[in-house]
Amino acid sequence: MVRFEAQGAPGSSTLPAARVRRIIKEDKDIFACGSESLYLITRATEFFIDSLIREGYEFSRLEKRKTVQYKDMAKAAQSIEQYDFLGDIIPPNISLKNPKNKQ
Amino acid sequence: MSDYEGSSGPVADDDLSLPRATVYKLIGEMLPQDIACAKDTRDLLLDCCNEFIHLIASESNEICEKEAKKTIAAEHVLAALQELGFEKYVSEVQDAYEEHRKQQTKDRGRKSTKLNKLGMSEEELLRSQELLFAQARMRYQNSTTTQSQSSSDTPSMDPAPTNGAQ
Numbered sequence: 001m002v003r004f005e006a007q008g009a010p011g012s013s014t015l016p017a018a019r020v021r022r023i024i025k026e027d028k029d030i031f032a033c034g035s036e037s038l039y040l041i042t043r044a045t046e047f048f049i050d051s052l053i054r055e056g057y058e059f060s061r062l063e064k065r066k067t068v069q070y071k072d073m074a075k076a077a078q079s080i081e082q083y084d085f086l087g088d089i090i091p092p093n094i095s096l097k098n099p100k101n102k103q
Numbered sequence: 104m105s106d107y108e109g110s111s112g113p114v115a116d117d118d119l120s121l122p123r124a125t126v127y128k129l130i131g132e133m134l135p136q137d138i139a140c141a142k143d144t145r146d147l148l149l150d151c152c153n154e155f156i157h158l159i160a161s162e163s164n165e166i167c168e169k170e171a172k173k174t175i176a177a178e179h180v181l182a183a184l185q186e187l188g189f190e191k192y193v194s195e196v197q198d199a200y201e202e203h204r205k206q207q208t209k210d211r212g213r214k215s216t217k218l219n220k221l222g223m224s225e226e227e228l229l230r231s232q233e234l235l236f237a238q239a240r241m242r243y244q245n246s247t248t249t250q251s252q253s254s255s256d257t258p259s260m261d262p263a264p265t266n267g268a269q
Contacts, residue, residue: 009206010202010205010206011199011202011203011204011205011206011207012203012206014125014128014129015121015125015126015129016121016122016125019119019121019122020121020156022119023119023120023121023153023156023157023160024156024157024160026119026157027157027160027161027164029161029164030160030161030164030175031164031173031174032173032174032175033160033163033174033175034174034175034176034177036176036177036200036203036204037163037174037175037176037177037179037180039199039200039203040177040180040181040196040199040200041156041159041160041163041180043195043196043199043200044155044159044180044184044189044192044196045121045152045155045156045159046129047192047195047196048151048152048155048189048192049126049129049130049133049148049151049152050129050133051191051192052148052151053130053133053134053140053148054133054134056144057134057135057138060138066137066138066139067138067139067140067141068134068138068139068140068141068144069141069143069144070141070143070144070147072144073144073147073148073151077151081188082187082188082189085154085155085158086151086154089147089150089151089154090147090151
């Protein structure tokens with residue numbers, strides 16, 4: 001399922017590990033992250049991008065479009081359980097007929 | 104590592120995210136050649152990545168703490184991926200991990216292979232080094248004594264002419 005091959009030297013990553021480390025460090029609960037773990041998280045993120053964009057692409061294909069759009073990503077995030085954590089990031093288009101907060 | 108991020112200036116910690124250009128490049132590589140990605144979609148992916156990193160790091164940290172450890176280790180990350188339903192990444196990530204470790208040992212090993220290639224043991228290397236130093240010292244001393252011979256009246260090591268010229 002995961003088909004992305006990292007370009008460049010084996011054992012390296014495309015995403016910059018130092019940047020990933022800084023993002024991880026934003027979480028104050030995390031005491032320390034070993035450099036090998038950092039590498040694994042960096043690579044896992046690359047695979048994640050790959051999976052997510054391909055899922056989005058499948059939805060754009062269903063509508064015979066050549067551009068992957070926001071709504072394709074929204075559908076991808078909703079359709080796959082592992083992507084539940086993206087719920088707040090990709091809010092589905094909220095229908096005006098059913099407002100969630102009634103005051 | 105350099106934090107250079109092209110045209111966007113210094114980034115506040117709150118806005119910390121992966122470098123846009125790199126992520127855009129990855130997207131381009133992952134999609135078929137004739138497929139484009141809308142700009143808002145690309146930016147969305149950046150945010151998704153951030154969430155993902157936080158998710159994995161946080162889960163890894165919990166697993167790490169359960170083992171009464173303080174530093175997130177590789178196995179914690181692998182377990183976290185499994186736990187969060189990303190088991191399809193696990194084998195790929197493990198392969199990448201193996202490659203990475205091979206690369207690390209190669210880099211460390213490279214320092215010793217240079218020496219090994221000379222075919223001499225450490226003792227022999229030390230001896231030849233001392234020999235080279237001794238030779239250099241002799242050359243230096245010889246060059247200083249020849250200088251003093253030509254410029255002063257002090258008797259030289261060479262015994263002959265002055266004695267016989269009476």
